Amino acid sequence: MGYKVCIIGAGPSGLVAAKHLLHYVPKGSFDVTIYEEKNRIGGLWPLEKDDDKGLIHPHMLANQSKHTVQFSDLAWERDEPEFPRAWQVGRYLQRYYDRYCKPAKLHLGMRIVSVMPSSTGSAWTVRTLARDGSLADHAFDRLLVASGYFGDPGISFERVGKAEVPMIHSSKYRDLASLLSPKSGAGAKGGKIVVVGGQMSGVEIASTIATHLSDAIHAPCPPQIENPERYTVHHLTQRPTWVLPLYTSPEPTLKAPPFIPLDLSSNNLANRSQPLVNSQGHISTDRARAVHTSLQNTLGTDQSIFSPSVAISDAAKDDPPYVAVSDYYMEFVRSGLITVSRGKFEYLCGRDVRISSAEVDEITDVAAVVLATGFPALPSIAWMPPTLLEALSVSDDQNSPIALAFHGTHHPSVPGLGFVGFYRAPYWGVMEMQARFLSVLWAAGGPASPSLPPFMAAALKADTSIERAISLRGDPRASQFPMGDYPWLMQEFAAALGLKRYPQAGKIPTLPSSGKEMDILTPARYPFEILNAEQETEIVSSLVQTGSTAWEALTAGKFMARAVFRSLAGRWKLEREIVSALPSHPSGHFSGTADFFLREATREGRDIEYDTLHRAGEHQGLEYLYVEDGQFRASNGLTFSAKRRYIWRYDERKDKLSVWFVKVNKPKMADYLFHEVLFKVPAADDEGGKGSGSGSERGLCARADHLCEQDFYDVDYAFNFQAVNLKDWLLGYRVKGPKKDYTIAGVYTR
Missing domain, CATH: 3.50.50.60 (FAD/NAD(P)-binding domain)
Structure with a gap:
């Protein structure tokens, strides 16, 4: 032995x-x-x-x-x-x-x-x-x-006076009901849910709570808590942080960029000189500025488009960059559901949080405090x-x-x-x-x-x-x-163990901007030397999955629907022109807003497959309640208020974006399918499929159609991206039927 x-x-x-x-x-x-x-x-x-x-x-x-x-x-x-x-x-x-x-x-x-x-x-x-x-x-x-x-959770109650509201560590948060229950002292008064801590867990939990609030307000079922609309999230941080979505683009300058899981881009060895040099540890000013520039290019913004409170100023780019990951945090900031302040938590007493900050001294009307202070x-x-x-x-x-x-x-x-x-x-x-x-x-x-x-x-x-x-x-x-330099650490361990990097499997895409094949590092690239047949099968399966994901993303438009879905969140300004060929349906112009309210996926109208998963307890993700509100001015001079609602859904298993009608008497509940949004893959640079192409000048293009009784709706979309974020998008209808003949052209801008 x-x-x-x-x-x-x-x-x-x-x-x-x-x-x-x-x-x-x-x-x-x-x-x-x-x-x-x-x-x-x-x-x-x-x-x-x-x-x-x-x-x-x-x-x-x-x-x-x-x-x-x-x-x-x-x-x-x-x-x-x-x-x-x-x-x-x-x-x-x-x-x-x-x-x-x-x-x-x-x-x-x-x-x-x-x-x-x-x-x-x-x-x-x-x-x-x-x-x-x-x-x-x-x-x-x-x-x-x-x-x-x-x-153990990094939490101390030494700075709590006679608190009237709960204070928990972020690891203990599960739902609004347990955080804001009457027993906790929060009751139904409303107020600010203060999240303390600006790194990974702080951004993550602030976004999670905001998602739960949005769902409580906009879901078709009764909310877990009373008066959810009275609550907001106040995020207290000490430094600016770049917030990346789960999917980024290796070609962020295109208007119709391809999207891929963020770690497949960051772990692309083709982007780095070989042998690798450690990029972590002590960060020089030059190195800090280079990384800040790379992150800004990835996002297409210094984050000021969301709020001045989350912008990365030029002066801040001398300091080592900090990064968090969240799909919806920034849109919640833009919408006002999350407010961000810079400062350090000092004291909780009653319903007030004292902070040390050049901006504000305290946060009042606090409903709860969630400490995302690490472990x-x-x-x-x-x-x-x-x-x-x-x-x-x-x-x-x-x-x-x-x-x-x-x-x-x-x-x-x-x-x-x-x-x-x-x-x-x-x-x-x-x-x-x-x-x-x-x-x-x-x-x-x-x-x-x-x-x-x-x-x-x-x-x-x-x-x-x-x-x-x-x-x-x-x-x-x-x-x-x-x-934190994962590829470099893998290189150093491989050298010490005498291991060689395993080749990739399947078709590997080439990035047009560099002309190089992606060289994606995963654990399966470094198997141990002595393997049995079962292990070899697992390694090949893993490598094929990674290669297929990258190939389909860059050449077949996989994840385009998901990237669009994520970036729709929040409020848009909508200008829509209607041109009718029939006098019975007046032409005119609509001007207003369109809100995409995030909520947990609902089951109404879904197919049997979804019901099976739902009953099995599988979490089916998120969807939007779309609410359009504005004024329509008809060509005959009449002006009246106009409202419209839909449900927008993304099915991850099928990688499909769809739009659903709502029930007439239950305007938060899906009724039946309007149409699926079918994306057009941007033309490749060559027939070998080695790039995503330059993309359409209109952005990511998509179409849909729908027969409503005898009226046929022919639908065109164009989503114009600035790196990972939608800058604006177009939605056009051509409606033709026995009693309808008109076109609709809508422009959505932030």
């Missing part, structure tokens, strides 16, 4: 570590035991769609696509969404455990009380506390920390003794809490201790590389062993990770994610 290894944690990092230790050749090199405090595997990721006890809402969307959120030798199911929800990630982890980790001794409901290393640091005594209160000591040869970087890492290793914490140079610096060698894997002075996934932004491919690295390192006898493979020995000799981690503490120019 080989080394006895204790793994603390059964989340993604613990499972991938267990897999690589268990399957190390020769098998039996490691005897693996996993201790997990929860009653399930998965760590942060819930396994069921109704599991709301953890730190992640089960229906939260991952902010990276399934091509990145995966391990190399287990492909996602083909019909899974591009951006899986949290419970779907948990289901993936369950499949991974069942496939690769069953031989490990898994103990659930087991809390780590303490660990004690031997004098040499190569043997360990681990004390556990079971659910029944029993304590036990266990002896191991190696200890692997996979307890997660995100420990301090140190609670995840609270069971370590002081001598060990000192050896690891532990600090309360959130970006660099532990100084570890070779990209967060180990410390030379404690040879029997390893870490996987203990850093911010632990992309799954890097976690897998860390697990491989430790299995090879330990099998060889440790960092000082003469038996180390030459690639690894050379990598360790040149490594400066510990010095780099310490130098970044307190550095005002430290990047948002000091270990």
Whole structure:
């Protein structure tokens, strides 16, 4: 029997570590035991769609696509969404455990009380506390920390006076009803829901709450809370942040750009010089400005089009850029449902929040406070003794809490201790590389062993990770994610392990602007050298999925409908001209507004397939209630108010955008299909389909038709994009029938 290894944690990092230790050749090199405090595997990721006890809402969307959120030798199911929800990630982890980790001794409901290393640091005594209160000591040869970087919620109630409203951490938010229930003290008074924290979780939770409010106001069913229209979201941040949607364009200058999951663009190695140089850590002014420029080009704006409060000023571009991901946050800001203020939370008393800010001193009429203040890492290793914490140079610096060698894997002075996934932004491919690295390192006898493979020995000799981690503490120019350069980290681990990058599979698109094929990095590009037939099948399946996604996006118009749907949110100015060939139907001009109100998808009018999914509890996404309101001035001089309503829907499984009539007596409820919007793929630059083409000068073009009794509606759309955002769009009808003969030309502008 080989080394006895204790793994603390059964989340993604613990499972991938267990897999690589268990399957190390020769098998039996490691005897693996996993201790997990929860009653399930998965760590942060819930396994069921109704599991709301953890730190992640089960229906939260991952902010990276399934091509990145995966391990190399287990492909996602083909019909899974591009951006899986949290419970779907948990289901993936369950499949991974069942496939690769069953031989490990898994103990659930087991809390780590303490660990004690031997004098040499190569043997360990681990004390556990079971659910029944029993304590036990266990002896191991190696200890692997996979307890997660995100420990306890970062929340303190020291700054709360006599509060009349609830204050919770963002990880505890589930719905409006539980946040604003009468028991919480919020009642039905209305007011501002204050979100504190401007990074990833702050933007995400502010947008989630705004979505729930919009749904409560505009859904056809009674709302969970009273008077939802009385509430708004007030987002308190300390720095400006770029907010990217889930789909961006690798060709953002086109009026009819193609769209692709954002990580497939950012992980396109063809955009970077080889070999890769680390882009994270200490960020110089020149580097900061270059990244700010790239982000502005991606979005097509400095964000001032949404509100001055979220604009990235020229002066701010000297500072390291910060990024968050959200599809609808910016449109909620533009609509006023989210108000953004710059400042630091100081104090909550009664219904007032005191803040330190040059803009305002306090936020009044507060209904609730949601703290998106992150998750301090140190609670995840609270069971370590002081001598060990000192050896690891532990600090309360959130970006660099532990100084570890070779990209967060180990410390030379404690040879029997390893870490996987203990850093911010632990992309799954890097976690897998860390697990491989430790299995090879330990099998060889440790960092000082003469038996180390030459690639690894050379990598360790040149490594400066510990010095780099310490130098970044307190550095005002430290990047948002000091270990955030995913492609570079994958390159460095591959070099240390002697791994070569696997070729892509299937057709690979070429970007017209560069003339280069996309070279998309995913975990499946770096499989381990020794594979069985089942693993090879999974790797090829994963690579084919990624290649197909990129090819269809850039040559066949996939995700165009989704990009349009996302960018319709909010209010538009509408000018519409009606020209009738019949005197019975007057010509005229409509002037007004058109609002796309976001809400949870409803089931009315849907097909059997949707009903099946709905009954199974599958989350079917979002839709809009379209409300048009204005004045129509007829050519005969008459003027009157005119209103119109539709439901706009996007079906992710079919990648289809559709428009539905509403019921006459229930104007928030869908009735039956008006038409599907069929997009025209912009012409490719060549017959080989190696580009998206220059695109139409009118933007993304689409058409639809509909027969209403004896009247035929021929519909044309043209969506004019500025990078990821719709700048304006056109909607024209040609209506012909026994008693109708007219055209409608509508122009929608922000």
